Amino acid sequence: MQFIDQAEIQVAAGKGGDGIVAFRREKYVPAGGPAGGNGGWGGSVIFTAVENLQTLLDFRYNHRFQAENGGRGGPNNRTGANGKDLIVEVPCGTVIYNAETDEIIGDLTEPGQTLPVAAGGKGGLGNKYFLSNRNRAPEYALPGLDGEEKLLRLELKLLAEVGIIGLPNAGKSTLISALSAARPKIADYPFTTLIPNLGVVRKPTGDGTVFADIPGLISGASDGAGLGHDFLRHIERTRVLLHLIDVTSEDVVADYHTIQQELEAYGRGLAERPQIIALNKIDAVYLEEAELKDLATQLNHLSHCPVFLVSAVAGIGLEPMLQEVWRSLDELSASMELVMSNE
Incomplete structure (x- = not known):
């Protein structure tokens, strides 16, 4: 379709x-x-x-x-x-x-x-x-x-609680297929995902949470470059952003800044949305565990966001990352209920 x-x-x-x-x-x-x-x-x-x-x-x-x-x-x-x-x-x-x-x-x-x-x-x-x-x-x-x-x-504008964002080939489609029953197209070249994909991920309580895999953003996406301009609107309704970064990239920090700059340029409060960072493909990089942890710490200090080391293909580190997603969503729900009770 x-x-x-x-x-x-x-x-x-x-x-x-x-x-x-x-x-x-x-x-x-x-x-x-x-x-x-x-x-x-x-x-x-x-x-x-x-x-x-x-x-x-x-x-x-x-x-x-x-x-x-x-x-x-x-x-x-x-x-x-x-x-x-x-x-x-x-x-x-x-x-x-x-x-x-x-x-x-x-x-x-x-x-x-x-x-x-x-x-x-x-x-x-x-x-x-x-x-x-x-x-x-x-x-x-x-x-x-x-x-x-x-x-x-x-x-x-898609209705999803969690938006998965990142540069092309960061592994977004692989992640949503690992977490849910969604089966998006996956291949080893940029812009495999041409449309947003939705997947329902089950909480430990059994409730379903909708995740949206947003087509890869590139520098200049907010001005119409690549596919990001067409699909940035789909993360306007999300409550939490899951920022996926390819740890095999030549410059992980630069990749992080590229996405942040596009969120800020697009506006509508996207840059202020709660984020969880996942350094993906740790099974495919020739780095010691200590080096990976140092990289995660560096990004944590830079972004003030929780950072996880994961592999969507191998299923490594996904559970702790999901626990943080559930915690963030619960915290946002509690804050909203408090605001409504005070009105």
Whole structure:
């Protein structure tokens, strides 16, 4: 399935039905008077978040969404039928923008959450409405009003608690496949991962936590270089960043700084997000254990973040790293509960 996380569409609510001009024409009822009914309301366009969608692919080929028009009023004061609302399903995590003003209309994060984006037009008034002492037989009615029409931009931001970040070939896909049932493409060349991958990692309590493997960032990613610019948005919602660094690199510290600079340049609080650093591929480097520990200590002093020595392929050091992830998430949850209790 093709992963599409941005789309621009046009939505149009239904037009209200026209009111009509009609008079009672019944036997034995002389001068029956006006009896033209009002038009029905036009249908609205409503977005709803669903769990079974993971991409905005449907919006690549269908760019216009039109709700049903309201029905025309009828004789004998019958009101026209209301137009049927158009329900548009989107993945959880979809942000809806007004494409012309760049204003956020809504953010759908929970399954079943709904958002009306275009209101249907009001039905026109029939001539019955205009009956008065001065005008006993009005011969005019009003047309229905047009429904709202908007140009929208949709952006999908994955809902994951832990984002795995790092340079290309740091071993992110291997790590998520080792921790979860996700099976992303893995190969020995840069940019193997072309789309974000999600995997559910089980806590000791049995609860599932969603990890997102974000395609490799490179220097200049925040300005559009490589693939990072397209996917940095997907870690905006994460609570903890798991920063994976290839310990076989020529300059591990420089690799750390490259990612940090891109997070700072992108903004939106990513650089301040809690991080856990994992020096990966320790089974493939010709360094003594003491040298590896010295390198971890150096990064710890530099970043003020916990640093772990791991091998995603061999499964070395993953459990202590996960324990720190769970601890960080629990600490963030406790802090949030404290803030909410004080409000």
